[in-house]
Amino acid sequence: MNRIAGNGSHSRHNYRIFMVINSVGYIGILVHLALIPVFYCLGFPGLAFLNIAGSVLWIGAWSVNHQGRYNTAILLMTVEVISHTLLVVPTVGWQAGFQYYLFAAVPFTLFNNRFEGKAIIFISIAFCMEFLLLSIYTSDHPPNPSLPDNLVKLFGRANIVIAFTAQGVISYYFRLASIYLEQELEKQAHTDPLTGLYNRRRMLDFLLQQGKLAEREQAALSVAFVDIDHFKKINDNYGHGTGDQVLREVAEFVKRQLRKGDTLARWGGEEFLLLLPHTDLDGARVLAEKICGTVAEHVFQIDGKDYSVTLTIGLCEHRTEHPIEKSIKLADIALYRGKQAGRNRVMCYS
Numbered sequence: 001m002n003r004i005a006g007n008g009s010h011s012r013h014n015y016r017i018f019m020v021i022n023s024v025g026y027i028g029i030l031v032h033l034a035l036i037p038v039f040y041c042l043g044f045p046g047l048a049f050l051n052i053a054g055s056v057l058w059i060g061a062w063s064v065n066h067q068g069r070y071n072t073a074i075l076l077m078t079v080e081v082i083s084h085t086l087l088v089v090p091t092v093g094w095q096a097g098f099q100y101y102l103f104a105a106v107p108f109t110l111f112n113n114r115f116e117g118k119a120i121i122f123i124s125i126a127f128c129m130e131f132l133l134l135s136i137y138t139s140d141h142p143p144n145p146s147l148p149d150n151l152v153k154l155f156g157r158a159n160i161v162i163a164f165t166a167q168g169v170i171s172y173y174f175r176l177a178s179i180y181l182e183q184e185l186e187k188q189a190h191t192d193p194l195t196g197l198y199n200r201r202r203m204l205d206f207l208l209q210q211g212k213l214a215e216r217e218q219a220a221l222s223v224a225f226v227d228i229d230h231f232k233k234i235n236d237n238y239g240h241g242t243g244d245q246v247l248r249e250v251a252e253f254v255k256r257q258l259r260k261g262d263t264l265a266r267w268g269g270e271e272f273l274l275l276l277p278h279t280d281l282d283g284a285r286v287l288a289e290k291i292c293g294t295v296a297e298h299v300f301q302i303d304g305k306d307y308s309v310t311l312t313i314g315l316c317e318h319r320t321e322h323p324i325e326k327s328i329k330l331a332d333i334a335l336y337r338g339k340q341a342g343r344n345r346v347m348c349y350s
């Protein structure tokens, strides 16, 4: 179980499971506690006792949920709903509507990630069979004669409202979970997992967008390749893990020096691409010099050891009569020339 121990908090993945059990748990506890005196006063001590047992199970489920034992909580709640409806519906009658809780129980059990495939189908069919059997054996019978008609109607309507509320709570958290997963997938498709920067695919979208915008507004736009010098040596001398960490640290360090509208992406390997809207070549050069200088002076601390790196930056101002792909190529040529000229420098394409 993926629980963050110690402070009673739950990992984001399990948070929704925790919340749905917690919310449904409050409903279950309140309803069962409220029904104890009701059934007792109506002369059904057996049903009052059943609600005491039900309350104990719901409180138990609520409590184990707070300990991070979500599957146990779901199991306790499911057992309670099945046995409770099985005993109450034949006693008070179909019209009192206690069978509606079986509808909410089906999606609820699907939250239990221990159940898969066949188990889910079996459990769903079991709920359906119970509902059908209760319908066959009780729906044609009049309500229990010891219960006043008005009370049976009140039970029937209250149970519909409560079962719908429980269903709503469960659906709401299902929805949150699926929205969260969609966002996660989208983020993963656009993000470089090592540095957390945009990946090449997303950067291409930005480049095309900004290229069109620059053309429409006749605004300046610059692109720059930022490349770590002799990065292979870092890998060879200190290992791939340190190389990864250097990549992360450099990415973070460069990102901190950018303006809000600038975009930095990992283009591949030890190479980053920088997109600078509303920036002409002079402005881009000033920024690139600053980045180059600060990185060269900075000491990166990784696992208690000091590392220094330098960058070579190849710059190009985008000309709107060309496609943006051409500017990327020209910035790459500038980078190559910078490397040839001795590295640790900014080279502009001219």
Ligand SMILES: Nc1nc2c(ncn2[C@@H]2O[C@H](COP(=O)(O)OP(=O)(O)OP(=O)(O)O)[C@@H](O)[C@H]2O)c(=O)[nH]1
Pocket: 194, 227, 228, 229, 230, 231, 232, 233, 235, 239, 240, 241, 242, 243, 244, 247, 268, 269, 270, 339, 343
């Ligand atoms: N640790 C790590 N290394 C990577 C990653 N991606 C690429 N590399 C390494 O980066 C190195 C790039 O080497 P080269 O292309 O020769 O460039 P360089 O050593 O930086 O030399 P110059 O760019 O010419 O200064 C290779 O050794 C790749 O294996 C990565 O994600 N993590």
